[in-house]
Amino acid sequence: MPQGPSYGGPAAQPPYPQQPYPGGGPTGAPWPQAHGGGHGEPEYFGDGGYPQGGPHDPHGRPHDPYAANNPGHTQAFSIGEDPYNQGDTYRAGSAPPPGPIGPRLHWKALLKGIVTAPDQTFLRMRDYTMWAPALIVTFLYGLLAVFGFDGAREDAINATLSNAVPIVLTTAVAMVLSAFILGVVTHTLARQLGGDGAWQPTVGLSMLIMSITDAPRLVVAMFLGGDAPFVQILGWATWVAAGALLTLMVGRSHDLPWPKALGASAIQLIALLSIVKLGTF
Numbered sequence: 689m690p691q692g693p694s695y696g697g698p699a700a701q702p703p704y705p706q707q708p709y710p711g712g713g714p715t716g717a718p719w720p721q722a723h724g725g726g727h728g729e730p731e732y733f734g735d736g737g738y739p740q741g742g743p744h745d746p747h748g749r750p751h752d753p754y755a756a757n758n759p760g761h762t763q764a765f766s767i768g769e770d771p772y773n774q775g776d777t778y779r780a781g782s783a784p785p786p787g788p789i790g791p792r793l794h795w796k797a798l799l800k801g802i803v804t805a806p807d808q809t810f811l812r813m814r815d816y817t818m819w820a821p822a823l824i825v826t827f828l829y830g831l832l833a834v835f836g837f838d839g840a841r842e843d844a845i846n847a848t849l850s851n852a853v854p855i856v857l858t859t860a861v862a863m864v865l866s867a868f869i870l871g872v873v874t875h876t877l878a879r880q881l882g883g884d885g886a887w888q889p890t891v892g893l894s895m896l897i898m899s900i901t902d903a904p905r906l907v908v909a910m911f912l913g914g915d916a917p918f919v920q921i922l923g924w925a926t927w928v929a930a931g932a933l934l935t936l937m938v939g940r941s942h943d944l945p946w947p948k949a950l951g952a953s954a955i956q957l958i959a960l961l962s963i964v965k966l967g968t969f
Contacts, residue, residue, distance in 0.1 A: 795821040802893075802900055806933055810940040814889050822892040826867050829899035829906070830860030836909040866963070867895040870956040874938065878952035883942025893937050898960060901930040931957050 790812050793801060798821060801809030834844050834856050844852045871891035878885065905923045912919055934956060939949035 792816045799825070799896070799900065802896055802933065806936055807940065810893060810937045813893065814885060814941040817888045818892040818896070819888070822895040823864060826864045826895045826899045827860050829903060830863030831856055832903070832906040832910070833863050834859040836906045836914050864895075866959075867898050870898070870959055871895050874934070874953055874956045877955065878938050878942040878944060878949070881942075881944060881948040881952055883938070883944050883948075883952070885938075885941035885943070890938070890941050893941065894934060894956065897930055897933045897937060898956070901926045901933065902960070927957070927961055930960060 793809065793813060793816075795818075798809065798813065798818060801812075844855050847855065868891060871894035872887065874894050875885070875887045875890040878890065902923075905919060905926050908922060909916070909919045931950070931953065934953040935946055935950045937949075938944060938952050939946055942949070942952070944952070
């Protein structure tokens with residue numbers, strides 16, 4: 689006897705056929721297989737537990753949206769760049785810039801050290817300016833320089849005091865300017881050859897070296913004249929000393945080997961020889 693609906697309810701639906709799903713879905717289609725899984729689970733997660741839905745690389749690894757080398761990912765800053773340092777880059781393995789070796793030397797110790805201990809003096813003063821000693825010593829050297837040239841010496845001696853003072857002062861100012869310009873040239877050449885020193889210590893030390901090394905010749909020339917043989921020999925000896933001190937100073941101030949330091953000092957040495965030592969100022 690067929691059974692109808694009871695109590696006015698809907699008719700009972702025929703049940704679905706009970707079909708085992710050994711490897712397929714309700715419609716008979718197989719479940720999607722995981723890579724390398726082979727257990728019949730749905731592919732909700734790929735290799736390594738990453739969610740599916742993104743592209744894989746050629747090696748079958750899942751897409752990592754946070755990887756910096758994946759397409760479509762943008763880095764906030766470059767590797768090796770400090771985002772808080774506005775473009776300054778840290779270079780691994782590079783040595784920090786050298787700092788001062790010691791405190792600034794007093795002007796007396798500075799002048800004495802150039803003659804007695806030039807290596808330590810130049811190394812210690814490579815980061816300090818010395819404009820006051822350099823300008824004063826070079827100006828005093830210029831006051832004596834007029835007596836090292838026979839023509840200017842005769843004019844200064846035979847002239848009246850009112851005429852001699854402008855001659856001496858003009859020569860002193862000219863020597864200061866010449867020493868300054870030659871020091872700037874030496875510094876520029878040193879930087880072109882790979883030096884890393886500052887220009888103010890280099891110029892100040894070069895002015896002091898030029899003045900101190902040539903002072904003995906000028907003192908003797910005041911009494912014997914600039915053309916005396918002994919004065920000429922003394923001039924050559926002090927010129928060689930100036931070349932050695934300039935080379936050592938540029939090497940210490942700019943961290944250069946002595947051939948490059950000598951090359952940077954070449955123009956100043958040639959100018960000293962032709963302008964000052966040979967009396968063709």
